[in-house]
Amino acid sequence: MLSKIIEKSKWNFSRWLVMDHPGEDIYRLRQQYQHAVIDRMKVGKETRTGEIRFKAASHLKYSGENIKELLRSLPSWNTYSIFAEAQVDLTEPVEWRKDYKNNIVSDLGPGHKVKRKLFEEVGETKYVFELNRMHHLPVMALYAVVNDNLGDDMIIDGGEVVELIENQLVEWDKQNPYLNSINWSSGIEVALRAINLVYVRNILEEVYEPRYGLDILLDRLVVQHAHYLQSHLSLFSSANNHLVAELAGLVIICCSYEFNKSNDWLQMAWKRMLGQIKSQVNEDGFNKEQSTRYHAAAINSWLSAFQFAESNGMKADDSHWKKLDMMIGFLYKLGNTKGFTIEFGDSDDSELVYPYNDPDYNLYGSIHTSGAIQFDKQGYLKKYGRFDVRNYLVHGDEGFEKFRLLSQSDAIKEEITEASGFYKDSGYVIYNEDDSKLVFDVGFVGL
Numbered sequence: 001m002l003s004k005i006i007e008k009s010k011w012n013f014s015r016w017l018v019m020d021h022p023g024e025d026i027y028r029l030r031q032q033y034q035h036a037v038i039d040r041m042k043v044g045k046e047t048r049t050g051e052i053r054f055k056a057a058s059h060l061k062y063s064g065e066n067i068k069e070l071l072r073s074l075p076s077w078n079t080y081s082i083f084a085e086a087q088v089d090l091t092e093p094v095e096w097r098k099d100y101k102n103n104i105v106s107d108l109g110p111g112h113k114v115k116r117k118l119f120e121e122v123g124e125t126k127y128v129f130e131l132n133r134m135h136h137l138p139v140m141a142l143y144a145v146v147n148d149n150l151g152d153d154m155i156i157d158g159g160e161v162v163e164l165i166e167n168q169l170v171e172w173d174k175q176n177p178y179l180n181s182i183n184w185s186s187g188i189e190v191a192l193r194a195i196n197l198v199y200v201r202n203i204l205e206e207v208y209e210p211r212y213g214l215d216i217l218l219d220r221l222v223v224q225h226a227h228y229l230q231s232h233l234s235l236f237s238s239a240n241n242h243l244v245a246e247l248a249g250l251v252i253i254c255c256s257y258e259f260n261k262s263n264d265w266l267q268m269a270w271k272r273m274l275g276q277i278k279s280q281v282n283e284d285g286f287n288k289e290q291s292t293r294y295h296a297a298a299i300n301s302w303l304s305a306f307q308f309a310e311s312n313g314m315k316a317d318d319s320h321w322k323k324l325d326m327m328i329g330f331l332y333k334l335g336n337t338k339g340f341t342i343e344f345g346d347s348d349d350s351e352l353v354y355p356y357n358d359p360d361y362n363l364y365g366s367i368h369t370s371g372a373i374q375f376d377k378q379g380y381l382k383k384y385g386r387f388d389v390r391n392y393l394v395h396g397d398e399g400f401e402k403f404r405l406l407s408q409s410d411a412i413k414e415e416i417t418e419a420s421g422f423y424k425d426s427g428y429v430i431y432n433e434d435d436s437k438l439v440f441d442v443g444f445v446g447l
Contacts (some may be wrong), residue, residue, distance in 0.1 A: 047227040050260035052219045059311040060202045060396040096175045099123025111184030134196040135354035141203040166214040188242045191249030194225035226253040241294040247273045248301035255312040285326030286426035290446025291345030300352035328371035336437045355389035
């Protein structure tokens with residue numbers, strides 16, 4: 001069997017014996033074995049989870065009045081625009097393996113065998129993955145909470161929105177059997193989807209009597225995602241921001257649920273998350289990927305995971321929170337007073353949770369607001385100064401109240417230092433004068 005795996009992977013085994021990075025090659029062999037043997041036996045089958053118990057996150061409370069205040073001025077929730085290239089009507093049945101831009105639907109088949117670069121078979125994968133990240137479901141759940149009290153834009157009542165969420169998940173489950181579609185081909189996609197489903201579960205837990213069909217389905221799907229993540233974690237050249245998101249997914253799931261192996265997986269993922277913030281972030285606070293967007297994505301992953309962990313009684317120490325504060329501070333320094341942020345490196349428009357129907361939403365500004373809330377720094381509110389739906393999903397009622405106090409208080413006047421300087425570790429020179437900003441990239445290529 002091993003010889004067949006090596007043959008299929010088209011590796012030169014004798015060359016592997018003398019390569020400079022044998023650790024990665026061993027990982028690739030294990031990855032091939034996972035796909036060719038273990039996954040093959042599990043395709044389309046239920047995972048063995050035992051009894052599943054959901055634990056609502058103590059730090060996430062959502063009240064109707066706060067939700068109304070946030071949603072009242074936003075456009076309708078019922079259309080999802082995929083990178084402004086394709087529109088999806090969320091009130092209609094969704095084809096979950098479809099590239100809506102190019103009208104191509106991929107076939108069922110083991111996720112690891114999907115030829116994601118073969119356009120004729122799968123289309124452009126970003127247009128498939130974006131909708132499958134389920135960014136829309138937490139937003140829909142918030143609309144369900146306030147029922148039909150928002151005016152004309154709310155076209156159906158809250159109970160119908162919850163039913164629509166349930167129908168979408170039932171169809172997703174049918175169209176994407178475990179390990180058996182393009183949507184089981186990438187760990188980071190699995191993680192982001194699972195995190196959004198956990199937020200949905202927390203929102204609906206606050207305001208609805210148990211809906212056993214939806215609750216059971218959500219719980220089963222989320223725990224299924226945990227099984228995938230713990231056996232498909234990205235390593236070596238596939239790791240970095242992907243690994244951080246995958247570990248965040250495991251931490252958030254295992255903080256929210258008790259099931260067979262959940263505590264073991266939580267301890268493993270938590271320990272590695274703490275290690276990654278030290279190994280992936282320079283001493284001056286910028287991510288070693290040397291990408292502004294990946295930097296922001298990593299902040300999102302650590303911030304949400306840290307909060308769920310603390311809600312579960314697990315503490316990140318001061319050095320980890322300080323590093324996260326430095327990361328937000330560095331992101332703040334890359335922006336000018338008009339809200340424009342200078343971007344370096346690769347970008348995939350990655351979001352962890354995404355208020356898709358807010359035309360004024362900005363990820364970088366939203367993270368500045370999170371920094372103000374998390375670290376009591378009013379100065380982070382200077383450039384964006386909004387509490388948006390992303391902030392509400394991540395921080396809940398407590399975060400909203402904190403934002404109000406910070407934005408209205410005259411007592412907290414700490415400014416974020418924007419002096420010109422050379423950031424040697426990351427290789428950037430930032431020059432500030434009045435409203436002007438110049439950033440020179442004088443460092444190495446990222447990871």
